[in-house]
Amino acid sequence: MPIKILIADDHPLIAEGIKNTFENQQEYQVVAVVNNGKEALDFIEQHLVDIALLDIDMPIMDGIECAKQIIVNYNDVKVAMLSMHQEPSIIKNLIEIGVKGYMLKTIPSEELLIATKSIYNDKEYFNADVTKALLSNNTSTFHQYKQKSPLVEELTSREKEIIKYISQGFTNIQIGEKLFISPRTVDTHRTNIMRKIDVHNVASLIRFAFQNGLTS
Amino acid sequence: MPIKILIADDHPLIAEGIKNTFENQQEYQVVAVVNNGKEALDFIEQHLVDIALLDIDMPIMDGIECAKQIIVNYNDVKVAMLSMHQEPSIIKNLIEIGVKGYMLKTIPSEELLIATKSIYNDKEYFNADVTKALLSNNTSTFHQYKQKSPLVEELTSREKEIIKYISQGFTNIQIGEKLFISPRTVDTHRTNIMRKIDVHNVASLIRFAFQNGLTS
């Protein structure tokens, strides 16, 4: 029973190239070559597909949206991206969505075969260029999350203590009891904190706390 | 002319396993199996080697020091690591030193062959687990050490959507506007979410969202 592959790419030449890679092997069977994400979804709805190889840039429905839909609606169809993009944010996003593989189109044919087989066997596959892309830019991507706001410096140690308790889910009254101060005092601190970091509700306050490592 | 491979690993069984992988192929030739970094260097000084496959944990001289020496002194010997470590810091360090590949020992034999060939052809190779390891460093600090709650599974996709907006600091009214539903409906979702994950204020709700990667 060959591995059933769907290829989605709006460049016919590339799609054919990928198709040829698989057609010389009896382990694989290309069951569809489509031009966009919508067509891919339509096909998957009607037929059995093991692996969907999706390009990102496609008309009507792009590969990202298509991947999302497939992963949500067709649990047993594995999704791998085959793209020219190597922006870490895109790659990261896709991996979080749940794609099993991400390959750049520079991947050699034989590696693509291995990759496809790995993915079919419930493993994951990312080719070297992807790893390098993540690595080379990971400082910036990393900082996007880890970078501390300079506003943290504005907070006094008492305020950081308060924000910690707030982010742990305690109410002003509970915090007051813990710190042996009036809940009104806690409220004052809370107000001051929010003014300093320029947020206007608990949700944003806690978001700030998490992003700045103030959560204990 | 086969690709000349040196294997350095202090576990004889593993070293033999790797050796066997290559010996069934005439493209490759294992010219040495050594037990530590020092022996590897000694061998390379006397013989021609195309690729050195190094373990990290070895007595006398470890794989990291060995890799450094090889890369500095023997420009035409390519170095790849084959290890059980997947700490991003180690991997990053080695890539900065200049190793051409990093594979975990969980790599399938056939993938190892492809990898070795790629590296011989002046490409780089990192297997999927390595990418994942790097990626985990890439994502936010918060989910790193905290385990995800099974309660996430209880949430419907709509509820996850709501929780995402809440954690972004939007009020029920704002969320209602975004999703074209009544703020009362948002409130109902909110109530249901809080019941499901057993929290009783926004703070805890957002804490939950952050710890479970529901913050977009």
Place this chain on the structure above:
DNA sequence: AAAATACTAGGTTGTTTACCGTAGATTTAA
């Protein structure tokens, strides 16, 4: 000594959230 900062506490007012219930419409599963 005066000014600034931090911590404390309270007043007031309006908004938002938390929790309780009910309930129709639609989709999904048994």
Place this chain on the structure above:
DNA sequence: TTAAATCTACGGTAAACAACCTAGTATTTT
């Protein structure tokens, strides 16, 4: 075809929070 789940929406009440305000005490800085 019931049954269950999901998404939708509303009423009401109490608690918590958000945004203003003043103000005393203590400590540090200028």
